Structures are given as C-alpha cells and as structure tokens.
Amino acid sequence: xxxxxxLLIDRIKCDGRGLCAELLPELIRxxxxxYPILAPGxxxxxxxxxxxRAVEDCPVLAIALRRAERTR
Amino acid sequence: xxxxxxxxHLGELPxxxxxxxxxxxxxxxxxxxxxxxxxGVKWRAVAQRSRGDAVILVNxxxxxxxxxxxxxxxxARPHLILDGAFIAARVLRARRIVxxxxxxxxxxxxxxxxxxxxxxxPERGLVSIAAAPARYVAGAEAAAVHMVNEGLATxxxxxxxxxxxxxxxxxxxxxxxxxxxxxxxxxxxxxxxxTMLLTLAGATARPGVVEVDEGTTxxxxxxxxxxxxxxxxxxxxxxxFGSWVEPERAWRLQLDHRSLRDQGLGLGCGVIxxxxxxGCPVCETAGIMRYLAGESSAQCGPCFFGLRALADACTRxxxxxxxxxxxxxxxxxxxxxxxxxxxxxxxxxxxxxxxxLTVFAREFTAHAPHRARRIA
Numbered sequence: 001x002x003x004x005x006x007l008l009i010d011r012i013k014c015d016g017r018g019l020c021a022e023l024l025p026e027l028i029r030x031x032x033x034x035y036p037i038l039a040p041g042x043x044x045x046x047x048x049x050x051x052x053r054a055v056e057d058c059p060v061l062a063i064a065l066r067r068a069e070r071t072r
Numbered sequence: 073x074x075x076x077x078x079x080x081h082l083g084e085l086p087x088x089x090x091x092x093x094x095x096x097x098x099x100x101x102x103x104x105x106x107x108x109x110x111x112g113v114k115w116r117a118v119a120q121r122s123r124g125d126a127v128i129l130v131n132x133x134x135x136x137x138x139x140x141x142x143x144x145x146x147x148a149r150p151h152l153i154l155d156g157a158f159i160a161a162r163v164l165r166a167r168r169i170v171x172x173x174x175x176x177x178x179x180x181x182x183x184x185x186x187x188x189x190x191x192x193x194p195e196r197g198l199v200s201i202a203a204a205p206a207r208y209v210a211g212a213e214a215a216a217v218h219m220v221n222e223g224l225a226t227x228x229x230x231x232x233x234x235x236x237x238x239x240x241x242x243x244x245x246x247x248x249x250x251x252x253x254x255x256x257x258x259x260x261x262x263x264x265x266x267t268m269l270l271t272l273a274g275a276t277a278r279p280g281v282v283e284v285d286e287g288t289t290x291x292x293x294x295x296x297x298x299x300x301x302x303x304x305x306x307x308x309x310x311x312x313f314g315s316w317v318e319p320e321r322a323w324r325l326q327l328d329h330r331s332l333r334d335q336g337l338g339l340g341c342g343v344i345x346x347x348x349x350x351g352c353p354v355c356e357t358a359g360i361m362r363y364l365a366g367e368s369s370a371q372c373g374p375c376f377f378g379l380r381a382l383a384d385a386c387t388r389x390x391x392x393x394x395x396x397x398x399x400x401x402x403x404x405x406x407x408x409x410x411x412x413x414x415x416x417x418x419x420x421x422x423x424x425x426x427x428x429l430t431v432f433a434r435e436f437t438a439h440a441p442h443r444a445r446r447i448a
Contacts, residue, residue, distance in 0.1 A: 010229060010414075011229070011372035011373075011374070011375075011412060011413055011414045012228070012371045012372055012414050014372070014373060015373075016373045031374060031378070031408050031412075032377075032378075032405070032408065033373055033374065033378065033381070034373070035373040035374050035377075035412070037408070037412070
C-alpha cells in the first residue's frame with residue numbers, strides 16, 4: 001500500500017475559483033468567500049483518483065497531494 | 073545585570089563557538105519579537121545547515137503599533153544588539169548580517185548606524201541595512217526575508233522556513249533585537265538577565281518602555297511605572313495579536329512566557345495596554361479589527377475577505393447598526409478563518425477577537441449606539 005497522502009493548498013496561489021470543491025465535495029467545501037476548506041486527515045484510498053483530478057484541474061495549480069506528514 | 077543598565081560598549085567580542093548554542097538552549101531564552109520561540113532551537117537549526125554561508129537578520133521592524141521597546145533598545149543599547157548579531161555570526165558561521173529596521177524608526181536606525189561606524193572594519197563589512205516598511209506583517213520572519221530578497225515585505229509560504237532557505241537562499245537566523253541583546257549578555261557574563269522589556273500603553277500614568285524582572289506581576293509592573301491613570305476596564309496583553317484580560321485577573325498575572333502560555337495567554341512583543349473604564353470595549357475592538365483587516369497582505373483569500381467581513385460586522389455592532397446575525401457571524405467566521413493563511417496574520421486577529429467576545433460578552437450582546445444611550 002502506498003503511503004497516505006493529504007491535500008495541500010497553496011493559500012497564496014489559490015484564487016477561489018472553486019473547481020476543486022465541485023470535483024471533490026467529499027473532502028473540499030467552500031467558505032463564505034469561495035475559498036476551499038479541506039476535510040482534515042489523509043485522502044481515503046477510494047477518493048485518490050478524484051483528488052488527483054482536483055489537483056490537475058486547478059486553474060492556478062494551487063493544490064497538491066503530499067505525503068501525509070508534510071501537510072500542516 | 074539588565075539590558076538598559078548594562079554598559080553599552082563592552083569591548084572586544086567574547087570568543088564563543090558552537091558550544092554557545094548549548095548555553096543558549098539551557099538559558100531558556102525565548103524570542104522577544106512576538107512568537108516567543110526558543111532562541112536556542114533557532115540557532116541550532118541554522119548552525120546545522122550553515123556551510124559558512126548563513127545570514128543573520130537582525131529584526132528591528134517593530135510593526136506592532138503600540139510597541140516601542142525595540143526602538144528604545146536600538147536607541148539606548150545599539151552595541152549590545154550588534155554584539156548579539158556578531159556573536160550569532162561567529163557561532164553560526166555567517167557571512168552576512170542585515171539590520172532590518174522600521175522605515176519610520178529613524179532615531180533607532182541612526183543610533184544603530186552610529187554604533188556600527190564605531191566597530192572595527194572586518195566585522196563592520198559583514199553588515200548591510202534594510203528598511204522595513206511600516207506594515208504590521210513586515211516584521212514576520214518570512215516577510216522580512218522576502219523584503220531583503222525581493223523588496224516585498226509580504227509573507228511567503230513555509231516551508232521552506234528562513235532557517236532552511238532565507239536571505240540569498242541561505243540558512244538565515246531571523247532574531248528580534250531584544251533577543252540578540254540577551255544573547256550578547258549571555259556570551260559576556262555567562263547568564264542572561266532575567267528581565268523583559270515592556271511597552272505600557274493606554275490608561276497608565278507613564279506610558280512607555282520599562283524593563284522588569286521575569287515573574288513580576290502585571291500589577292507590580294504598572295505600579296512601578298506610576299500606576300494606572302484610572303481603573304481600567306480591561307488589559308490588552310501582548311498587543312494586537314494578544315488577548316483582552318479582565319483587570320482583576322491581569323493584575324495578578326506573572327510576566328513569564330511559560331506560565332502565561334500555560335494559561336492560554338501570551339506576552340507577544342511585550343505590549344500591555346490599559347483600556348480606560350470610560351472607553352468602549354466594542355469600539356476599541358472594532359477599531360483594532362479594522363486595522364488588522366487593512367494590514368492583511370491581501371495574498372490569501374480567507375485572510376483578506378475574512379478579516380474584512382469580521383471587521384465590518386464588529387463595526388456594525390459598535391455603531392449600533394448590526395444585523396441580527398452579526399454576533400453569531402463573528403463566532404462562525406473566526407473559526408472559518410483560523411489556520412487558513414500562509415502566515416499567522418488571520419490566526420492572530422481571530423485569537424484577539426475571540427478574547428474580546430469572551431471578556432466583553434456582555435458589551436457585545438447589549439451594545440447600543442452611544443448616541444442612543446446618551447439620549448436615554
């Protein structure tokens with residue numbers, strides 16, 4: 001099994017486009033101003049592909065998947 | 073020995089090496105810039121990475137509006153601060169020292185430059201100077217590094233932390249001027265003065281900077297500075313990133329970083345502000361929230377929009393034009409904003425606000441516009 005991975009948002013790059021929350025509502029919701037709020041903890045195995053998609057489709061490349069211990 | 077009573081020019085620098093870091097660690101010296109981070113841990117982190125290329129960033133930005141202690145120290149004991157910087161440069165094998173001083177603190181900068189001019193040439197050549205913009209976040213470590221590197225005093229994402237990749241991409245020690253002065257006395261005398269610099273502000277008889285022994289209570293510190301001008305409604309401990317505390321509780325608090333932290337409080341950069349009894353806590357809080365919202369570096373959405381929304385709602389409550397949900401929103405948005413910036417600016421603002429909502433719960437709930445109150 002691969003090491004647990006977590007989503008990491010670059011808050012400076014993030015523009016609040018909201019695509020990630022549409023692609024991955026299981027783990028990402030938007031705050032009152034349209035910026036993503038991540039569910040805590042690592043990405044469950046069955047959502048990894050969707051998470052990967054959210055990472056790749058972010059228009060400003062503000063999300064990444066990282067080994068869980070790297071996230072803060 | 074105290075910082076402000078110590079002789080300023082103490083002669084040749086003591087011969088110190090890597091072992092000094094152990095002394096710094098066991099001294100327990102906590103950073104005096106606001107975060108209270110252990111100095112020894114910082115020095116060790118830079119020492120482990122330095123290959124003779126480290127940089128010492130002497131932080132005299134002092135962007136906290138009420139704080140004056142760094143300026144007073146730079147004015148009064150510039151050599152002690154330079155000693156600390158040169159000792160750090162030796163111990164950490166640095167090739168560059170940057171004096172980062174608030175652009176409006178001209179007397180402090182002149183004092184530091186004058187002292188630098190009195191230093192012998194080989195060490196003086198290490199030093200350059202950078203002006204810190206008069207912005208709240210400019211003194212944050214990553215913002216200071218960003219300013220020196222790129223001319224922008226905005227925070228950056230961490231990691232990498234300055235001790236990993238800072239000025240010129242090299243391991244960088246960012247250390248407040250008061251902390252460096254303490255380190256200098258440790259190297260000179262083998263012990264640090266167990267004192268701290270405070271800025272007393274607001275309803276005190278003699279606002280200004282005092283040096284007190286660690287463990288002094290706030291009541292004693294204020295008494296020694298002439299006492300309170302009147303019975304305060306509340307005490308703002310630690311400046312704008314600090315907390316409101318009820319005066320009865322505040323008076324008994326011991327000024328000691330560790331014991332305050334255990335109680336969920338902090339001394340920040342040492343500002344103690346007394347809100348006069350006739351002052352309006354809600355208006356004061358709203359004013360500080362507007363200031364902090366305006367000081368967002370506007371890089372991260374939750375901070376830029378969130379702090380603005382919080383400040384607006386606070387202001388509506390203060391001015392008596394609140395929407396019925398505003399108080400509830402303050403709680404909800406505070407939780408929403410926290411931990412969602414690249415730096416700690418939004419966190420500091422909502423910690424401050426949450427102390428206001430606790431200590432001034434009655435005032436926030438029952439706040440009526442002052443005009444209406446006066447008529448009634």
